Amino acid sequence: MSELQISIVLIVFAVVILAIAFNVIDMAVAALTGVCILIALGILDDQDIESGFRSAAGTLSLLFGGMVVARILATTGIFEWLGDVYLHATGGSGRRFLLLLIAIVAPLCAFLPNATTVILLAPIIIRVALALEADFVGPMILTAIVSNSAGLLTLVGDPATFLVGSSIGMSFGTYLQRVSLGAVLAMTIIVPMLPWLMPQVWQLRRTLPPPTRERRIARPVYASLALTVLVLMVMLFIFGEDLPTRIVPPAVAVIASSLALLIAYAVRIEPTENVLRDVDWKTLIFLASIFCLVQAIIKTGLLQLLALSLYQIFGGGLTLVALAMIAGIGVLSSLLANVPVAAASIVMVKGYLVAAEVVPETALSSHFTHWPAVSIPVFVAMMFGATLGGNATLIGASANIVTAGICARQGIPVTFMRFLRIGLPVTLCQLTAAALYVLVLTYIMR
Numbered sequence: 527m528s529e530l531q532i533s534i535v536l537i538v539f540a541v542v543i544l545a546i547a548f549n550v551i552d553m554a555v556a557a558l559t560g561v562c563i564l565i566a567l568g569i570l571d572d573q574d575i576e577s578g579f580r581s582a583a584g585t586l587s588l589l590f591g592g593m594v595v596a597r598i599l600a601t602t603g604i605f606e607w608l609g610d611v612y613l614h615a616t617g618g619s620g621r622r623f624l625l626l627l628i629a630i631v632a633p634l635c636a637f638l639p640n641a642t643t644v645i646l647l648a649p650i651i652i653r654v655a656l657a658l659e660a661d662f663v664g665p666m667i668l669t670a671i672v673s674n675s676a677g678l679l680t681l682v683g684d685p686a687t688f689l690v691g692s693s694i695g696m697s698f699g700t701y702l703q704r705v706s707l708g709a710v711l712a713m714t715i716i717v718p719m720l721p722w723l724m725p726q727v728w729q730l731r732r733t734l735p736p737p738t739r740e741r742r743i744a745r746p747v748y749a750s751l752a753l754t755v756l757v758l759m760v761m762l763f764i765f766g767e768d769l770p771t772r773i774v775p776p777a778v779a780v781i782a783s784s785l786a787l788l789i790a791y792a793v794r795i796e797p798t799e800n801v802l803r804d805v806d807w808k809t810l811i812f813l814a815s816i817f818c819l820v821q822a823i824i825k826t827g828l829l830q831l832l833a834l835s836l837y838q839i840f841g842g843g844l845t846l847v848a849l850a851m852i853a854g855i856g857v858l859s860s861l862l863a864n865v866p867v868a869a870a871s872i873v874m875v876k877g878y879l880v881a882a883e884v885v886p887e888t889a890l891s892s893h894f895t896h897w898p899a900v901s902i903p904v905f906v907a908m909m910f911g912a913t914l915g916g917n918a919t920l921i922g923a924s925a926n927i928v929t930a931g932i933c934a935r936q937g938i939p940v941t942f943m944r945f946l947r948i949g950l951p952v953t954l955c956q957l958t959a960a961a962l963y964v965l966v967l968t969y970i971m972r
Contacts, residue, residue, distance in 0.1 A: 527825060531569050534567060535569060535822045539823065542559075546942065554808045554812040557812050558812075561815045561819060564819075569822060570825075575818060578818035578820070579814060579818075581820075581869050582814050582818075582865075584685065584774075584775070584776040585685045585865045585924065587776035587779050589641050589779075589810060589813070589924060590779065590810065591780050591781075593642075593806055594787060594802075595759065597805070598755075598786040598787070598801065600649060601790065601796045602745065602753075607743055612654050614734070617734070620732075621730075623660070623730075624727060624728060625720075627665060627668060628716065632672060634676075635673045635676035635679065635684075636676060636680045637680060637683065637763055637764060640683065640685075640923065641927075641928045644669055644925045645928060648929070648932045657734075659730075659732060662933070662938075663933055664727055664948065666929050666932065666933055666940075667944075667949070668716075669925075670917075671716065675914065678709030679710070686865045686923075689869055689872070690905055691905075692774075695897075698767075704906060705909060707963070708963035711963055715952075715955050748789070752786060759778055809924070809927050812927060813865075813927070816862060820867070820869070824870055830873075833873075833874045833875070833878045834877075834881060836878040844900055844903065844904055844968070845903070847875075848903045848964050851904060855907075856911040856918075858871075859911060859915030859922055860915050860916065860917075860919045860949075861921070862922075864912040864915060871911075872908070875905070879901055884898060884900065903964050903971060906964060906967060910964065914957055918950050918953040920940060920942045926949075
């Protein structure tokens with residue numbers, strides 16, 4: 527690629543990000559236009575588009591499956607029932623509303639992809655916020671941030687985490703031992719920041735009306751079948767890769783969506799075309815376009831240059847490289863969807879470790895799994911940087927983008943700056959805590 531083409535790629539990328547940041551144009555339109563410009567100029571060809579879609583396939587499958595399952599569950603009436611239970615549990619207190627939100631979202635995101643959790647819980651959170659006469663946008667932003675943070679609790683909780691972990695052959699159990707405690711630390715930091723981030727909701731007090739007759743689910747058999755699909759999806763997320771026929775999380779999401787659609791079709795409660803029409807296609811198009819833009823950046827060869835630059839700057843200092851990954855990938859993940867950033871960073875970090883002679887050149891193969899213990903903190907740092915960095919801005923993570931889409935459909939768009947006011951301070955505190963955790967992990971794994 528010529529210097530002119532490299533410059534064009536960087537300019538187009540920068541213009542797309544700035545257009546989204548300043549709300550000049552719809553984010554899906556901006557990203558898709560950027561891709562079309564690079565195609566028209568001959569910088570992206572059909573193979574590049576294919577590679578971009580191949581990289582995006584896992585994330586898009588997870589999101590699509592989660593959206594379909596959530597849409598089917600919405601027809602069961604279970605969200606209304608859970609909303610009533612949640613509202614009663616708050617006692618009219620905004621403080622309790624926010625704390626319970628964290629307590630509900632965090633465990634779910636340990637086993638469900640974060641965007642899926644946002645899709646499932648959004649109807650409940652919005653319902654309770656409206657009942658408390660509170661602005662639901664702040665709690666929805668908090669839901670996205672908590673879901674991203676809690677996605678670090680397990681290997682399957684966040685697409686970026688899964689991508690990094692699977693690239694080095696990290697098992698579910700090993701992940702729990704080496705990463706999960708850091709995720710707990712990142713989650714804990716959010717709580718003392720709530721009175722400052724959302725003072726109006728935190729201080730809110732409402733007198734709830736006396737509870738009426740307990741709401742009942744109209745179709746209990748149908749609801750039970752839909753919930754069975756959700757439970758099956760969670761179980762396959764956890765154990766699917768250990769089955770004789772290995773089932774990876776993206777495939778699990780597609781299987782679950784197919785079963786949910788089959789159940790809805792069999793009982794004839796919701797036409798299939800209505801369910802598919804309500805899928806957030808704009809979010810899926812945006813993420814696919816972002817992956818293609820990242821593919822253009824990979825094609826420039828800048829990542830290989832960055833790998834060599836890392837070695838020239840830090841040499842074999844893996845601790846410093848790990849800290850640089852938290853900061854650098856954290857910044858990039860705030861400007862781009864964190865999953866493609868993680869995908870590109872894996873190539874860069876593996877190239878650095880080969881250059882530093884920590885691993886042989888065969889480590890560049892996707893089948894290499896014999897990573898020495900001293901290299902693991904670098905990959906853990908990548909997970910923290912990608913996942914927590916995505917909390918900073920509206921476009922930093924798929925859960926953020928899904929949240930914006932849900933709020934827009936409720937009539938209140940979420941601007942880039944509004945998300946930034948909550949997301950940036952949380953991200954800075956979380957990345958600082960992550961750096962301390964990685965330092966301790968590096969010392970332990972020497």
